[in-house]
Amino acid sequence: MISERLKKTICRELDLDDFEFEDATTAGQVPGWDSLSHVRIICAVEAEFGLRFRTMEVLRLKNVGDLQALVDARMPID
Amino acid sequence: MEEVRSIAELPGGRTATLWDCWRGHAEKEPGRDAIVHWAAGEPPFRWTWGDLLVAATGHAQRLLEMGVKPGDVCAFIMRHHRSFYSLYMAVTALGALPSVLAYPNPRLHPDKFRAGLEGMALRSGLDWVLTDRELEPITGPLLARAGSTVRGLLFPLEWGGDAPKGTAAPPWREVDPDAPCLLQHSSGTTGLQKAVVLSHRAVLEHVRRYAAAIEVRPDDKVVSWLPLYHDMGLIACFQLPLALGVPLVQIDPFEWIQAPCILIEAISQERGSLVWLPNFAYNLMADRIHEEDIAGTRLESLRLAINCSEPVRAESHDKFYRRFAPHGLRREALAACYAMAETTFAATQTPPGGEARRLRVDRESIARGRVVVKEVGESTRVCVSSGIPIPGCELRAVASSGETLPEDSVGEIVIRSVSLFDGYRNNPEKTAEVLRDGWYYSGDYGFVHAGEWYVVGRKKDILIVAGKNVYPEDVEDAVSQVPQVLPGRVIAFGVEDDVTGTEKIAVAAETPLTDDAGRKRLCRTIREAGMAIDTTISHVCLAPPRWLIKSSSGKLSRGVNKERALRDLALE
Numbered sequence: 001m002i003s004e005r006l007k008k009t010i011c012r013e014l015d016l017d018d019f020e021f022e023d024a025t026t027a028g029q030v031p032g033w034d035s036l037s038h039v040r041i042i043c044a045v046e047a048e049f050g051l052r053f054r055t056m057e058v059l060r061l062k063n064v065g066d067l068q069a070l071v072d073a074r075m076p077i078d
Numbered sequence: 079m080e081e082v083r084s085i086a087e088l089p090g091g092r093t094a095t096l097w098d099c100w101r102g103h104a105e106k107e108p109g110r111d112a113i114v115h116w117a118a119g120e121p122p123f124r125w126t127w128g129d130l131l132v133a134a135t136g137h138a139q140r141l142l143e144m145g146v147k148p149g150d151v152c153a154f155i156m157r158h159h160r161s162f163y164s165l166y167m168a169v170t171a172l173g174a175l176p177s178v179l180a181y182p183n184p185r186l187h188p189d190k191f192r193a194g195l196e197g198m199a200l201r202s203g204l205d206w207v208l209t210d211r212e213l214e215p216i217t218g219p220l221l222a223r224a225g226s227t228v229r230g231l232l233f234p235l236e237w238g239g240d241a242p243k244g245t246a247a248p249p250w251r252e253v254d255p256d257a258p259c260l261l262q263h264s265s266g267t268t269g270l271q272k273a274v275v276l277s278h279r280a281v282l283e284h285v286r287r288y289a290a291a292i293e294v295r296p297d298d299k300v301v302s303w304l305p306l307y308h309d310m311g312l313i314a315c316f317q318l319p320l321a322l323g324v325p326l327v328q329i330d331p332f333e334w335i336q337a338p339c340i341l342i343e344a345i346s347q348e349r350g351s352l353v354w355l356p357n358f359a360y361n362l363m364a365d366r367i368h369e370e371d372i373a374g375t376r377l378e379s380l381r382l383a384i385n386c387s388e389p390v391r392a393e394s395h396d397k398f399y400r401r402f403a404p405h406g407l408r409r410e411a412l413a414a415c416y417a418m419a420e421t422t423f424a425a426t427q428t429p430p431g432g433e434a435r436r437l438r439v440d441r442e443s444i445a446r447g448r449v450v451v452k453e454v455g456e457s458t459r460v461c462v463s464s465g466i467p468i469p470g471c472e473l474r475a476v477a478s479s480g481e482t483l484p485e486d487s488v489g490e491i492v493i494r495s496v497s498l499f500d501g502y503r504n505n506p507e508k509t510a511e512v513l514r515d516g517w518y519y520s521g522d523y524g525f526v527h528a529g530e531w532y533v534v535g536r537k538k539d540i541l542i543v544a545g546k547n548v549y550p551e552d553v554e555d556a557v558s559q560v561p562q563v564l565p566g567r568v569i570a571f572g573v574e575d576d577v578t579g580t581e582k583i584a585v586a587a588e589t590p591l592t593d594d595a596g597r598k599r600l601c602r603t604i605r606e607a608g609m610a611i612d613t614t615i616s617h618v619c620l621a622p623p624r625w626l627i628k629s630s631s632g633k634l635s636r637g638v639n640k641e642r643a644l645r646d647l648a649l650e
Contacts (some may be wrong), residue, residue: 028185030607033291034614035183035335036358036544036578039366042336055337055371056119 009048012033013041015072025067049075093255095278097171102130103323110247111325115160116334116344121159127318127323140237142250144230149175150205151261153198155213156235158330165208165234166390168555170260175275177202177261178306186612187346188216195220198263200272201504203227254587255279256348260317261503262309263418264547273503274419283470284313284422284497285321291427291468292352292382292413294322299379301350303334303341310387311424314354339371340364341439342405346375353380355417356387356545360394361579364401378406382430386415387545389533390438390462390491394579397501407449409433416464416533419520422497425473425530428465435463437527444534449486449525462529462649474517475525483525490537491524543570544580548613548616556607557585557615562587562600567626571640573617583608584617586643588625601650619647644646 002021011019014032027033033041045067046052051074061067094102099254103112108128115123146152146328152169154176156162170178179198182191198204200218204227207217220228253259260279263271272604306310311331317324327348341363344350383394395412403409414434416426428434441459443450452458467473474482481628483489494517501509512519523536524531540549553570557563564622569589572581587604591597601618608615627642629635 016602026184027607029185030165031602032611032614032616034185035332036580038336038612039338039362043498043638051370052370055339058337059118 003071004062005048006045006071007067008066009044010041013037015045021064023063023068025064026062046073051075080084088188089140093279094254094282095170095255096259096281096317097167097253099168099282099321099323099457100107100127100134101131103127104238107323110323110630112320112323113163114325114327114348115158115163116327117158118330118337118340122327122348122424122608125160125163129571130167133161133164134167134171137165137234137237138171138250141168141172141174141232146174148251148253148257148277150174150229151177151202152205152206152208153177153179153195153204153205155181155217156573157494158182158328158332158420159208159369161235169252171209172250173257174205174539175261177263177273178206178312179263180307181218182213185609185613187610190611191557192216192219196223198271198273201271202261202263203504206232208232209236213285215284219461220308229357250328251276251377255282258311262505262649263307264419272505272508274499275503276499279423279496280499281313281317282321284424285318287471287497288314288427291424291429292384294318294324294352296324296352298381299325299327299328299620300352301341301345301348304354305331306598308574309423310354310356310417310545314386314417335566337371338537339367342367342372342375342377342402345377345380346372346405349379351379353382353600354384354386356543357385357389357391357579358435358578358580359399360385360391361577364394364397365577367401372405376406376407377402380411382413382623383407383414383630384413385434385583386417386424386426388466390414390544390578391576391579392462393436393576395462399577411477414462414464416491416519416522416524416531418520420512420520421471421493421495422499422500424467424468424491426467427497428463428530433647434465437461437463437532447560449487449488453525459530459534464524464533465527465531467531473526473531485526485528488495488523488525488534490531491520491531493520494518517618534604539571541570541581542584543572543583543614544578548583552611552615553583553585553615556606556611556613557587560587560600560603562589562591562596563604564590564623567623567634569626569634569636569643570615571636571643573644575616582616583613584619584640584643585615586619586621586626586647588621588623588641589625591620597650617649619643619649621647 007021112127112130113125125413152174165177180264255278255506258275262274302315306312327344412429412433415424417424437459438460440450441457472494474492522534523535539550550570555566557568558565570585573584575582605615626634626639
């Protein structure tokens with residue numbers, strides 16, 4: 001399940017009004033999400049959640065669900 | 079440097095082939111690093127010259143048994159893999175022509191990829207495709223299609239073992255140095271691809287001269303993330319170090335673009351001295367690498383960072399220097415080069431030992447065709463030098479009449495070179511358009527000032543996005559097919575983007591739609607049409623019917639319509 005906050009962060013970076021993200025959504029399915037914008041999106045997610053991902057964590061991401069899981073794993077539990 | 083001078087000639091005066099050079103390195107220094115295969119999260123895999131030649135010989139014997147013959151074109155469609163290098167060398171050893179093609183991006187529609195391959199097979203006569211099993215559903219139909227030139231799909235990564243053992247005396251016949259040694263395709267997804275064929279002699283002569291221009295030394299080390307289907311990756315970062323026996327550290331392009339810090343890590347760890355980068359890479363690395371990811375890395379070993387393949391921007395050099403100077407990057411390492419596949423690679427290069435020069439000129443004077451240097455004031459443009467012609471290369475700026483222009487005059491850059499290609503394979507019409515009386519008409523505009531060349535624009539409409547050439551026709555074809563876009567009433571053009579240091583693609587398309595919701599949906603569908611051909615359309619301008627202007631030839635004028643669209647239409 002992709003959180004509203006993550007979705008908004010990605011849409012903002014890609015200049016999209018809206019997009020229906022699912023766990024299995026891959027970058028190639030999202031307008032504007034190409035290899036060049038990928039690093040920008042990762043940086044925006046890091047800034048939004050106050051996190052810093054490691055290189056291997058970024059390279060292992062296969063879809064948006066993986067990115068959500070990475071954010072969740074790093075966020076402090078409320 | 080004796081080694082560099084002698085690469086194209088063997089004792090006794092015989093001209094060398096690439097294989098002769100590689101075998102020479104293996105015999106002289108079998109234990110020396112040839113290629114360091116870099117994959118994130120794993121220890122680097124080090125190919126010594128001795129092991130690499132044994133593996134290549136083994137592969138060559140297997141390919142020979144499978145029926146690969148001299149002159150056959152062998153397309154490589156493979157991911158970053160340590161067996162690639164010995165396979166590539168094996169194809170070369172047999173006198174066949176390796177041709178590295180881009181591995182399909184998941185965004186690219188399989189039908190588009192297959193259509194591109196079929197077009198290539200028809201024009202270039204692809205004989206064999208070396209690929210992986212994952213792509214079989216896409217590549218398989220190539221074999222079955224009537225009239226296909228493709229004789230076999232090979233899956234070398236399933237052959238087992240990293241290094242099949244070859245014998246000391248390979249059973250294939252010697253290759254003629256004037257025979258072709260590789261085939262390189264330009265980008266483009268429709269009928270726009272052009273194939274450049276180069277001989278052993280052309281590549282080695284070019285490497286020899288270019289090495290002299292950048293003063294290659296035996297202790298140099300090339301570090302590259304560049305894909306090998308691109309001339310900069312293939313010639314500067316692969317053929318050059320292999321021919322000279324200079325070690326190469328090869329990074330996965332897919333990994334680099336996701337984690338650009340890998341390049342800094344590799345340069346630091348391996349003490350790399352030479353890198354080639356397209357302009358966008360300077361911005362990407364300066365803006366997107368966290369300090370924690372490169373803590374402790376040092377860049378003093380970097381002798382030259384050569385900016386090439388896109389317009390060179392002074393601000394990109396500045397931000398790159400500011401970002402990495404604390405890590406030991408030296409200002410004089412900021413170099414530039416002007417290159418193209420048609421001249422094998424480089425035509426000009428800034429001399430080592432000093433930063434690429436800059437010239438502040440009056441912006442209007444460029445448009446008028448006669449450059450006026452203006453050190454202060456508004457409305458100036460900083461042009462970065464691409465350097466001086468490399469040995470064996472001659473450049474002129476010419477007017478549309480063909481007349482040679484004097485210094486400081488902007489004209490089309492035409493090039494004569496000992497490393498000039500003979501023509502596009504099976505494409506005499508395209509060849510005749512660009513090759514006249516031994517001069518290559520580059521389609522780039524530039525001028526010479528104090529002996530150095532400055533490239534300032536393009537005559538052709540080609541777009542260069544992150545170092546990759548994109549033909550506007552491809553984008554226009556794809557967008558034309560979108561429902562509610564008037565067919566044929568589309569133009570694609572580039573918009574400079576200072577943040578990324580490259581061009582972004584915009585389209586202006588006519589539509590009868592007038593309601594906001596419908597137009598919003600259409601913008602999204604247009605962007606998706608770009609995705610299907612692996613092209614990111616960053617801006618869409620929608621225009622009413624009959625808005626786009628045709629030129630006197632009856633075609634939509636990209637230049638005029640671009641200016642009008644940017645002035646009068648909303649970028650969506």
